[in-house]
Amino acid sequence: MCRKFSNDTLANVSPFLIKKVIDYTAGSEVETCKKLRNGNILIKTKNYNQAEKLVKLVSLSPTVHIEISEHTSLNLTKGVIHSNDLRGIKEEEILDELRNQNVTEVKKILKEENNDSLKEIGLIILTFSSISLPTEMSIGYEKIKIRPYIPLPLRCKKCQRYGHIEKICKNAKICPNCANEFHTSEDNAECVNIKSFVNCKENGIQTYNHNSYDQKCPIFVREKEIQVIITLEKVDRRKAISTYKERNQYSGPSYSAVTRNNSALYSQTQESPAQSSTVTKPINQQRQ
Template sequence: MDINKSPTFDGTLKRVRTEVSDSSSSDEESMLSSLTVKKSRVISLDIWPRFLVIESSNDGALQKLSPFAVEKVLQGLAGEPKSVKKLKNGSLLVECSTESHSKCLLKSKMLCNISIKVSVHKSLNSSKGVIRSRDLEGVSEDEICENLSSQGVSFVKRIRVRRNNELVPTNTFIITFDKPLLPESIKAGYLNIPVVPFIPNPLRCFKCQKYGHGQNTCRGKMTCARCGQFDHESKTCHIDISCTNCKGNHFAYSRECPRWQLEKRIQQVRVAKRVSFPEARKLVETKSAVAVEKSYAAAVKVSTTSTSVQTDLTWPDGVDRYQKLSDVEKAQKRAAKAVQMLCPKCP
């Protein structure tokens, strides 16, 4: 009798699964699991600091160095970097092209006989995205972060909204990645969830109502968010509404404020182009100034088209205008003669 067949109650033979097939299927599963582990390890190994900050112990020492000398020294350490920029405080922002270059720079202590300190940039080496899924409603933030750590996730925050004076959790999460490039999607168990860039709201000071800083570092006066006047808060204010930023008929924190919309565009450019906040502000304000200049030029532009030119456009090219007028008069006379022939009594 064939070992792969067993008799049934009616005497017929039925093929059954042997131990060999079980072992082969288990081998396939083990191979798939090993590939999954290797893939997760590759993802984790791809995480390394690409943006480094080089600062000197002596203030202003790096600013006196020749850019040619700095370039040669950086190339001699571990190869040519992807980009080098000088910050406002005189430090150098270096974008590394390889992991070995990043490691070598982090170990460096001297640059052109100047004592330096190399550190990882605080914000450019990470990225934030937003995911939305109803299937994650009952899953905690810690569980999501732990299971997505192999994909570069370092922090997870659930967005909560205020309803009836209570904070209600939503199914939207802000995900922080330990890499500058945001992935298009993440694998959360059997789910493939798209990731969209996280664009924060503009930073507004609760003290002076201006944008770009917080109340802890504010040097301005206490300003009301309702009326725009000084030395009182909006909670006890009953004066007419007036925005302190644009003088419009809305609160200072209104999203209808042109200033708020400008600051929001700055945040969008900062996230999309991966630049610093001052650089994004410069790009947006320059673009806005060019748009205003173009609209002003279009408004004050005087048309130089005359009536004679418009009349000329009604005639075919190469035909004298006065000759064309005489032809029209001749046609009118012929039409008048034809009318008289049809109706002799007509004048």
């Protein structure tokens, strides 16, 4: 829910008024309702019927005009399927055939070959217009398993820290190879210093020399586990980090050990897709 026809947000609107109007409009209490930092309100309804009624609401009072719209990402889920039969068939054609199974987007995972050409590997990322991911689907007469799609951790290209992008970064620019202040003048200039990763250096856990792109780095491994929590439990990064810490406090099996044994999970190994692009690049160019 966001405010309309006003420079104000919903931050200062009475919580009692909000609850009264939402409950009245939805016909009963909704699942959750919370004010976001940007002044909007995030509502989770108990069912589709409540949502249908709420999107018609245009004001909370004669002076507070609002608009309620469907959340752009929380109502979608992404899954990965493997099918050699679909190699060679265009994404648009696959989408047309799978629309009746709630698929809204089809992206093939392509792998870059030595000669810079892109090759299909049979993996396809599908977006479904549903809150929970189906476990299997039909491709023609065949039944195919769907695994959750876990995006790679998001690392800032400027400061090399996780969880935000370059555009909003206020930190100093750091060399991705040696963890010193950024020093190579041109984009293509190679740093020849001893490899170091700023996240590990700062936490004093750099047990072997490696740079920002290293996928065995303990911080990268931890970030991957946080991504699993964000994706599967549909929580924000802050909540995922606290969940991760809670689960790793005791000496039982780590969350990574638990998820590794979960065969239904699409784990990101050599064939991992990039988060925002579908091209798997060589390690030193992997998305940051």
